[in-house]
Amino acid sequence: MLNRTAIVILNWNGKTFLEQFLPSVISYSQGARIIVADNASTDGSCNYLQTNFPEVELIQNSANGGFAKGYNDALKHVDSEFYVLLNSDIQLTENWLSPLLEAFKDETVAGCQPKVLSYNDKTKFEHAGASGGFLDINYFPFCRGRILTSVEEDQEQYNNSQEVFWSTGACLAIRSELFHKVGGFDEDFFAHMEEIDLCWRLKRLNHRFLIEPKSVVYHVGGGTLPYNSPRKTFLNFRNSLFMLTKNHEGMLFPKLMWRMLIDGVAAMSFLAKGEFRHFGAVFKAHMSFYGKLRTFLKKRKELKSTSTTFNSVGMFRGNILWNYYAKGVKKYSDLNKRLLD
Numbered sequence: 434m435l436n437r438t439a440i441v442i443l444n445w446n447g448k449t450f451l452e453q454f455l456p457s458v459i460s461y462s463q464g465a466r467i468i469v470a471d472n473a474s475t476d477g478s479c480n481y482l483q484t485n486f487p488e489v490e491l492i493q494n495s496a497n498g499g500f501a502k503g504y505n506d507a508l509k510h511v512d513s514e515f516y517v518l519l520n521s522d523i524q525l526t527e528n529w530l531s532p533l534l535e536a537f538k539d540e541t542v543a544g545c546q547p548k549v550l551s552y553n554d555k556t557k558f559e560h561a562g563a564s565g566g567f568l569d570i571n572y573f574p575f576c577r578g579r580i581l582t583s584v585e586e587d588q589e590q591y592n593n594s595q596e597v598f599w600s601t602g603a604c605l606a607i608r609s610e611l612f613h614k615v616g617g618f619d620e621d622f623f624a625h626m627e628e629i630d631l632c633w634r635l636k637r638l639n640h641r642f643l644i645e646p647k648s649v650v651y652h653v654g655g656g657t658l659p660y661n662s663p664r665k666t667f668l669n670f671r672n673s674l675f676m677l678t679k680n681h682e683g684m685l686f687p688k689l690m691w692r693m694l695i696d697g698v699a700a701m702s703f704l705a706k707g708e709f710r711h712f713g714a715v716f717k718a719h720m721s722f723y724g725k726l727r728t729f730l731k732k733r734k735e736l737k738s739t740s741t742t743f744n745s746v747g748m749f750r751g752n753i754l755w756n757y758y759a760k761g762v763k764k765y766s767d768l769n770k771r772l773l774d
Contacts, residue, residue, distance in 0.1 A: 434534040438465040439513035439609075442521050443503045445472040448481050450521040450653070455486060457525045465517070465530065466490060470507030472497040500602065501618035501627045508609070508617065516612060518605045522653035524552055532647035533606040536594075543640035544607035544632065546600035547648030550587055557586050559652040560660065562601025564591035565644030566629065567773070569753035571692055572677050574599065574629060576765070577644070580753065583763040590766060592646045598747025600642045602628030603652050611635055619675070619732075621725060625668040626676055633680045637740040642747070663710040670696055670718035678722075678729040679736060682743060693719065695754070745774040 440462055444451060451469070458467055468490040471479050482491055492507045504518060515537060517530070529547060536545045549562040558564060558578030563585075565577045575581065577591040600606075605628055615634045618627040632642050654660065674692065681688050700715035751772040756762040 437514040440517045441468045446474045446476040447521040448476045448478040461525045472503040499623035502620040505617040520603045524651040529648045532645045543635045545643040548646040552651040552653045561603045565597035566599035569749045596746045599629040599632040622672045626672040630676045636744045639742040639744045663714040666711045666714040667718045674722040748774045
């Protein structure tokens with residue numbers, strides 16, 4: 434399957450990461466196509482690639498349209514059976530690719546991810562993806578190995594392959610046919626949670642996503658946008674509402690109002706802690722959502738008309754916030770698994 438696989442790295446002013454991590458991609462991905470899709474970088478990334486890595490294919494996007502549009506634009510030009518979408522700030526390990534491709538022997542599998550550990554502390558999971566992603570009853574994402582801000586130490590407790598709700602965009606292996614069938618990433622998201630939305634749309638067509646921990650990668654995380662950035666807060670809060678509006682299976686507005694109330698509590702928490710820029714980011718996220726509500730109601734209608742059988746595996750029928758803050762549950766292993774579909 435290697436020569437049917439394209440590893441596509443989206444780059445925006447990430448020359449430093451390319452210098453640091455591209456050699457591991459080349460060393461451990463023999464037989465696969467390696468492509469850098471550049472989002473109109475201004476730091477000399479393209480010249481660096483052409484000079485130092487002529488064997489790496491380069492696609493130059495005309496503008497920085499963010500993660501979603503950047504990949505959509507680039508992948509229109511990539512004719513391969515499998516895509517592996519790879520962040521530029523990831524260090525690969527030997528034999529990382531084979532277990533991911535092995536998963537595609539099951540034709541029901543749309544995509545999968547490796548176990549993602551922290552590059553800066555290799556004993557711990559990394560926030561973005563850890564060992565597979567889930568959603569709770571209010572559509573808050575969490576992972577095996579990471580619930581909200583609590584990240585676990587990797588003691589091989591989540592080393593079994595299993596079906597999950599979503600696979601991380603930091604390192605996402607996916608069938609190209611299915612990626613294009615549903616229109617790729619939603620470009621209104623710009624960045625953050627677009628991969629969860631993509632997985633959700635494919636699960637509405639009864640496809641499956643897996644975590645394959647035999648594959649291990651190390652992720653710096655926050656390379657383009659730090660985790661404590663108000664911009665990231667804005668994108669996460671806004672895009673979560675986008676995703677809910679498009680994909681929620683039941684009555685929309687009661688669920689949407691409840692979720693926005695929870696957002697309001699989070700905003701007041703930021704305010705109480707003096708984190709005024711994060712408070713403002715939540716407010717701006719809601720204003721931006723209102724501006725796009727009609728668009729997303731239309732997308733919701735279109736999705737409902739094309740959905741077949743929703744595969745809800747990986748949905749947690751409990752409240753992750755209640756578990757975390759009221760019950761003190763900080764580890765995936767301590768959650769009530771009877772509430773997992």
